[in-house]
Amino acid sequence: MRSELSGRETTAVIAATEKWLESFDIRKPEDAHHLLEGLWVYQQHNVLNRDLLKKLLNSPEAHARLAAQRVQYMWDHNKSAPGPAPVDEQVNAAPTPPEGAIVLRTVIEKMKYDVESFTVAAGSPVKLWFYNPDYMPHNLVIGQPGSAESIGPAAEAMGADGFNKAFVPEHDQVLVASKLLMHKEAELIEFTAPTKPGKYDFLCTFPGHWKLMRGTMIVE
Ligand SMILES: [Cu+2]
Incomplete structure (x- = not known):
């Protein structure tokens, strides 16, 4: 499922992400979605950032914790996707x-x-x-x-x-x-x-x- 990015592209994208993330505070609920955007860039480029993951697993925002749990599963099991979301989650999302x-x-x-x-x-x-x-x-x-x-x-x-x-x-x-x-x-x-x-x-x-x-x- 992963798109093919060259090593050079990945290095540039990750460096930019790292820099951008410096301006946000994990304790602020309003920063959670920015930090999540960053986490998903790491996930997409197959670069593990356990420090950021750990912070988001403890985010004050419930949706950020949930998303971080999906990423944690992928990283712990070396997968690109954790399988279908829980059914109730899908039904509610309509x-x-x-x-x-x-x-x-x-x-x-x-x-x-x-x-x-x-x-x-x-x-x-x-x-x-x-x-x-x-x-x-x-x-x-x-x-x-x-x-x-x-x-x-x-x-x-x-x-x-x-x-x-x-x-x-x-x-x-x-x-x-x-x-x-x-x-x-x-x-x-x-x-x-x-x-x-x-x-x-x-x-x-x-x-x-x-x-x-x-x-x-x-x-x-
Ligand atoms: Cu997309």
Whole structure:
């Protein structure tokens, strides 16, 4: 399930993460999701940071402790995913999407979206409801046809600045971008579909995700 990153990319991403994490305090509940973002970067790049893990296992935030437990299982058992989440967790994680919205969700511990493609009418207003039941953070970036191969690396190269910008790079082929959604967060994204029909790329640009986590917005 792990995307293939070169050693050089991993070193740069981990160094940026380490630096960024220095500004947060594990005792502050409001810092928990930032520290978790950092933990998931380590997890995704297969670099163990037991010190950060231990801190998050004792976080004042329940969702951060839960996410840290998932990471602990993976690290203790040398796995990339701890298996399906408890059923009650999945059932509870089902808020109702707004009426008339296209629905796009992440799949728990699969590093993918629940649909490979969705279709919109050219030039029409679109309401897209994006929901993240997964434990790790994800975003949704929609770009021009064929742009994933360029937007993905641009996000990876953002370094510590990426955390402050939801890992959305300044890139002329980015059309629409969500926030970085943590466990059980949702966002209603409203935009106007491109007027030119085609197959537009969508992807998650959290470090290490884009090679696996992507799909197609069909404009017709
Ligand atoms: Cu992702």
